[in-house]
Amino acid sequence: MRKVAIAGVGHTPFTFAAEKSSVELFNEAAMDAIIESGISAKDIQALYVGNVLGDFSEAQIMIQSYIADDLGATNIPATRYEGACASASLAIRDAFMWVASGFYDIVLVGGVETSAKMGTPLATRTFAMAHDSHYEYPAGLTFPGLFAMLAHLYTAKYDVPLEKLKEQMAMVTVQSHKYGVHNKYAQFQKEITVEDVLKSFMVCSPLQLYDCCPFSDGAAAMVLASEDVAKKLTKKPVYIAGVGQSSSGKLSAQKDYAPRIRAREVSVKQAYDMAGIGPDDVDLCELHDCFSIASIIAVESLGFAEFGKGGEMWETGQADRGGKVAINMSGGLKSKGHPIGATGASQAVDIVHQMRGEAEPGRQVEDVKIGLTDTLGGDGVLCNMVLKRGW
Amino acid sequence: MEYKLTFKEYNKSLKKGKLLGLKCNDCGNYTCPPKMACQECGSTNMDVEQLKGSGKVVTFTVSFVPAEGRDAEVPYTVVMVELDEGPWLLGNLTDIDPNKVTVDLIGKPVQLGSKMKALPGDVYMMGDKEAEGAFARPTFVFA
Ligand SMILES: [Zn+2]
Numbered sequence: 001m002r003k004v005a006i007a008g009v010g011h012t013p014f015t016f017a018a019e020k021s022s023v024e025l026f027n028e029a030a031m032d033a034i035i036e037s038g039i040s041a042k043d044i045q046a047l048y049v050g051n052v053l054g055d056f057s058e059a060q061i062m063i064q065s066y067i068a069d070d071l072g073a074t075n076i077p078a079t080r081y082e083g084a085c086a087s088a089s090l091a092i093r094d095a096f097m098w099v100a101s102g103f104y105d106i107v108l109v110g111g112v113e114t115s116a117k118m119g120t121p122l123a124t125r126t127f128a129m130a131h132d133s134h135y136e137y138p139a140g141l142t143f144p145g146l147f148a149m150l151a152h153l154y155t156a157k158y159d160v161p162l163e164k165l166k167e168q169m170a171m172v173t174v175q176s177h178k179y180g181v182h183n184k185y186a187q188f189q190k191e192i193t194v195e196d197v198l199k200s201f202m203v204c205s206p207l208q209l210y211d212c213c214p215f216s217d218g219a220a221a222m223v224l225a226s227e228d229v230a231k232k233l234t235k236k237p238v239y240i241a242g243v244g245q246s247s248s249g250k251l252s253a254q255k256d257y258a259p260r261i262r263a264r265e266v267s268v269k270q271a272y273d274m275a276g277i278g279p280d281d282v283d284l285c286e287l288h289d290c291f292s293i294a295s296i297i298a299v300e301s302l303g304f305a306e307f308g309k310g311g312e313m314w315e316t317g318q319a320d321r322g323g324k325v326a327i328n329m330s331g332g333l334k335s336k337g338h339p340i341g342a343t344g345a346s347q348a349v350d351i352v353h354q355m356r357g358e359a360e361p362g363r364q365v366e367d368v369k370i371g372l373t374d375t376l377g378g379d380g381v382l383c384n385m386v387l388k389r390g391w
Numbered sequence: 392m393e394y395k396l397t398f399k400e401y402n403k404s405l406k407k408g409k410l411l412g413l414k415c416n417d418c419g420n421y422t423c424p425p426k427m428a429c430q431e432c433g434s435t436n437m438d439v440e441q442l443k444g445s446g447k448v449v450t451f452t453v454s455f456v457p458a459e460g461r462d463a464e465v466p467y468t469v470v471m472v473e474l475d476e477g478p479w480l481l482g483n484l485t486d487i488d489p490n491k492v493t494v495d496l497i498g499k500p501v502q503l504g505s506k507m508k509a510l511p512g513d514v515y516m517m518g519d520k521e522a523e524g525a526f527a528r529p530t531f532v533f534a
Contacts, residue, residue: 122459142456
């Protein structure tokens with residue numbers, strides 16, 4: 001397999017209901033990535049697009065084809081990826097494989113979503129389509145409901161009092177907002193306090209409003225190129241050094257591991273092994289904090305903390321800038337926003353900005369050599385990527 | 392290979408308060424809700440069996456924000472129940488005021504009630520022939 005690099009990136013602001021269409025959002029990010037790479041749309045050999053709910057939000061399927069044509073990448077093979085909130089990461093992993101295999105030299109990859117356009121009731125309904133529609137949705141399962149149940153399970157399994165866990169969860173949210181303030185692409189550029197979180201209204205017990213990420217619109221895109229091509233395009237190639245992907249059954253079928261999501265452990269091991277690294281080597285991680293409890297669960301399975309002790313990373317500053325591993329310096333899904341089809345690409349783009357030293361000073365981490373993305377779709381599509389600085 | 396127990400048959404039976412599962416002839420474990428392959432060992436050598444419908448709450452949530460079409464239901468209590476036969480089953484707990492539910496609910500014994508709630512279907516499920524118009528929801532009460 002050949003080495004594959006990210007040669008250029010693009011990212012739209014993440015917002016409440018966007019005035020632009022998904023094609024427009026994606027191609028604004030895509031054209032920025034193309035321009036940054038010093039290529040033209042005609043050089044792109046294939047397109048990989050994460051998009052989950054365009055059918056519902058814009059009555060548009062087959063968006064990948066219209067994106068390619070709109071961009072001027074006429075007649076190239078274009079494929080849409082649906083893996084709920086991990087869609088863009090699945091797209092990137094496949095795009096990586098096609099370049100690594102030698103089949104293509106230059107491809108365009110990313111994701112787009114306009115879920116905020118749908119409004120909360122329809123967005124909640126359509127997001128819940130990523131549960132088992134026959135066996136689990138009928139009982140009223142929603143995404144906050146799923147993570148709420150994992151939070152309660154966490155208190156019971158690890159014997160952490162609910163009050164303590166809720167405080168740790170609030171600290172996760174506070175840190176996300178502390179860095180989202182500085183991210184020019186973030187949906188919420190506003191600091192909040194632990195008290196604000198604990199005062200917000202109850203969504204699904206024990207999760208309150210500020211434990212939950214928002215519905216968001218936006219896009220992110222990257223140009224991937226083989227090592228030899230990338231070296232001609234940029235002085236600062238970021239290599240995709242390892243990838244992993246895994247899947248899960250419905251929540252009840254995850255009984256042997258919950259609140260751990262076993263698929264994450266399978267996926268991240270693939271990524272670590274392929275890159276020849278372990279969790280201690282990671283400088284910066286963008287992980288899937290769709291809900292505050294999700295971050296605590298994630299750091300444990302990613303190998304940053306012991307099971308039952310994830311929350312301590314936020315209590316002690318180990319998840320902060322200058323800590324053991326800087327987590328979600330973008331503001332994460334919570335503060336930056338979570339346009340689900342774009343999130344995995346956004347995570348990777350942010351790590352590229354961090355490695356190049358291009359993040360805003362208030363959230364820039366010094367000397368980032370190795371970054372990890374962690375994206376979770378539904379109740380268990382997992383994708384992880386290890387990115388390595390190439391200079 | 393045909394399914395030993397399809398959603399349609401499981402659902403029809405659940406609506407009448409009868410919980411069906413699959414017992415594996417190779418490992419002896421139960422799979423419920425039904426699957427093509429045994430939840431524990433992957434074997435397809437399983438037979439349909441009625442489960443007792445009793446177990447204990449392993450986790451729960453009280454949901455205050457509805458998905459579209461379910462405004463009338465909130466607040467409602469969702470429980471994950473570990474059945475006596477081993478599988479976990481997601482359902483609702485109906486004989487407690489959702490506003491009075493606390494974390495003490497974990498570990499409490501419950502059993503399937505005699506009246507099963509059904510999801511009448513929303514704009515994306517309405518008139519679904521396969522579901523015969525409604526998806527049953529395992530509806531639990533305290534044992
Ligand atoms: Zn078996």
